[in-house]
Amino acid sequence: MASRHVRLTFSGEGIKQPLIYELGHRFQVITNIRMADVDQSTGWVVLEIEGDDQEIENCLNWAREQGVRVDDATLGDVVEG
Amino acid sequence: MSFSHALRCRECGREYPLDPIFSCEFCFGPLEVAYDYDAIREATSRDTIAAGPNTLWRYAPLLPCNPDFKVDIGTGFTPLLKADRLAKAVGVDTLWVKNDTVNPTWSFKDRVVSVAIARAREFGFDAIACASTGNLANSVAAHAAAAGMECYVFIPDDLEQGKVVGSGIYSPTLVMIEGSYDDVNRLCTEVASVRPWAFVNINVRPYYAEGSRTLGFEIAEQLGWRTPDHVVAPMASGSLFTKIWKGFQEFHKVGLIEEPKTRMSGAQATGCSPIATAYEAGTLNFVPQKPNTIARSLAIGNPADGYYALKTMQETDGGAAMVTDDEIVEGIKLLAETEGIFAETAGGVTVACLKQMVETGLVRRDEETVAVITGGGLKTIEAVQDRIAEPLRIPARVQDFDAALAAREAAPVPAGA
Numbered sequence: 389m390a391s392r393h394v395r396l397t398f399s400g401e402g403i404k405q406p407l408i409y410e411l412g413h414r415f416q417v418i419t420n421i422r423m424a425d426v427d428q429s430t431g432w433v434v435l436e437i438e439g440d441d442q443e444i445e446n447c448l449n450w451a452r453e454q455g456v457r458v459d460d461a462t463l464g465d466v467v468e469g
Numbered sequence: 470m471s472f473s474h475a476l477r478c479r480e481c482g483r484e485y486p487l488d489p490i491f492s493c494e495f496c497f498g499p500l501e502v503a504y505d506y507d508a509i510r511e512a513t514s515r516d517t518i519a520a521g522p523n524t525l526w527r528y529a530p531l532l533p534c535n536p537d538f539k540v541d542i543g544t545g546f547t548p549l550l551k552a553d554r555l556a557k558a559v560g561v562d563t564l565w566v567k568n569d570t571v572n573p574t575w576s577f578k579d580r581v582v583s584v585a586i587a588r589a590r591e592f593g594f595d596a597i598a599c600a601s602t603g604n605l606a607n608s609v610a611a612h613a614a615a616a617g618m619e620c621y622v623f624i625p626d627d628l629e630q631g632k633v634v635g636s637g638i639y640s641p642t643l644v645m646i647e648g649s650y651d652d653v654n655r656l657c658t659e660v661a662s663v664r665p666w667a668f669v670n671i672n673v674r675p676y677y678a679e680g681s682r683t684l685g686f687e688i689a690e691q692l693g694w695r696t697p698d699h700v701v702a703p704m705a706s707g708s709l710f711t712k713i714w715k716g717f718q719e720f721h722k723v724g725l726i727e728e729p730k731t732r733m734s735g736a737q738a739t740g741c742s743p744i745a746t747a748y749e750a751g752t753l754n755f756v757p758q759k760p761n762t763i764a765r766s767l768a769i770g771n772p773a774d775g776y777y778a779l780k781t782m783q784e785t786d787g788g789a790a791m792v793t794d795d796e797i798v799e800g801i802k803l804l805a806e807t808e809g810i811f812a813e814t815a816g817g818v819t820v821a822c823l824k825q826m827v828e829t830g831l832v833r834r835d836e837e838t839v840a841v842i843t844g845g846g847l848k849t850i851e852a853v854q855d856r857i858a859e860p861l862r863i864p865a866r867v868q869d870f871d872a873a874l875a876a877r878e879a880a881p882v883p884a885g886a
Contacts, residue, residue, distance in 0.1 A: 393492070393497045397756065397757055397771075399756050422495070422496050422497050423480065423496050423497065423498065425754055427752055427754055429750065429752060429754075429756075430752065430754040430755075430756050431754075432754060434496070434497050436497070457757050457771070459757070459771050460654075460658055461492065461497040462491060462492040462493075462497055462498065462499050462773070463491070463492075463658065463670075463671065463674070463773055464706060464769065464771045464772055464773030464774075464775070465650070465654055465706070465769045465770060465771045465772070465773070466600050466654050466657050466658060466668075466670055466671055467600045467601060467602060467623075467625070467650055467653050467654055467657070467769075468578075468599070468600070468601050468602070468604075468605040468670055468705065468706070468769065469601065469602050469603050469604055469605065469705055469765055469766025469767060469768060469769070469815070
């Protein structure tokens with residue numbers, strides 16, 4: 389089983405959506421929250437996602453389609469000026 | 470020798486061995502080098518530093534690497550210049566410019582790469598790599614050439630020719646990636662996980678980042694072993710900004726200066742301002758942005774140190790500002806026309822934001838302020854090439870020169886007209 393560590397960032401109406409619940413029910417993945425914070429305007433979650441490689445990719449693509457930003461959990465953008 | 474003893478998670482505090490790793494296994498937070506400050510205090514004094522080389526290696530006991538592995542192409546200990554004309558133009562009494570344009574590859578990136586490559590060699594890596602749109606690529610390629618190491622530089626395929634040549638001249642393997650910046654980010658993270666290379670800002674990132682502290686060390690030493698009232702520095706990932714403050718704090722911890730009370734304020738371009746936007750909204754949670762600015766060296770839409778930069782502003786009673794592309798160009802010109810320093814767009818961001826911060830009162834007139842200028846202007850010449858005054862064009866006769874000069878003095882032509 390593969391494992392990925394991602395940071396999901398959402399804002400606006402996305403804050404009210406049960407994102408993590410949806411990921412676990414729509415896709416064959418196991419999600420584990422490692423850090424998170426939500427305030428009135430923004431929310432982010434550092435998530436460990438376990439499952440088949442393709443299924444993890446499918447669930448992250450679905451998250452992106454919902455307007456959620458998906459990044460590596462720690463690095464941020466690695467392309468530097 | 471190095472007085473670093475562990476990597477420590479910035480979030481949960483767990484410690485790890487000094488390996489080429491960057492992320493906490495428990496909470497996935499970023500790792501940072503932890504030092505034995507008591508031992509550094511014993512090994513270091515103002516005199517021993519002053520007796521060191523005129524490069525960042527004068528601070529070797531404070532760096533996370535064995536200096537025996539250093540690749541020294543003359544980085545650091547750049548000028549700290551009193552900027553009276555710029556001070557008058559922006560409205561402060563006392564202003565200094567920390568001029569990192571004069572580093573070997575003309576940007577502050579030489580600092581972080583110097584440290585990264587030393588540590589990489591100490592780890593036994595044969596190859597060094599990075600993903601970059603300019604300054605980092607230039608520096609990594611140059612240092613790798615000087616060290617005789619293999620080098621892989623990943624760049625977007627729409628990079629300006631000058632920047633491609635600025636890296637290619639050192640003969641690394643240049644890899645142009647067809648795709649978006651997100652694609653480049655993703656690919657490089659994947660390659661870094663499978664290739665036995667030192668990716669300077671991925672697997673050796675905790676060591677790489679430490680090089681920026683030398684800016685803080687130098688500012689304090691060059692001011693006469695004290696810190697200024699205010700520092701204004703540009704923010705891309707936010708790392709340089711946080712590390713300058715850390716440098717001041719560490720100088721105090723090892724007994725070299727009094728406790729710093731510097732206010733730290735950060736500068737961004739409006740077209741890529743996740744940190745400044747979060748500051749204005751009064752939150753520590755930034756929302757990543759898609760960069761759209763001429764300040765490409767600051768175009769990091771998801772800044773890994775964004776949260777820590779906001780914490781630093783909060784802790785030091787500093788702040789942030791953002792400026793438009795037009796204001797950036799005006800900032801470049803103002804610095805050039807007042808102090809004779811030609812900075813790249815990041816420098817324009819810093820100067821323009823400083824001007825705005827004085828206007829809003831974030832920077833007070835009576836604060837002794839340091840503006841950090843991180844890269845040279847020839848790197849981003851496209852940003853200003855249409856904004857200089859048209860030269861006088863004359864036949865080779867004295868009377869034509871006299872006439873042209875008189876006409877220009879009678880009716881000056883605005884720059885960019």
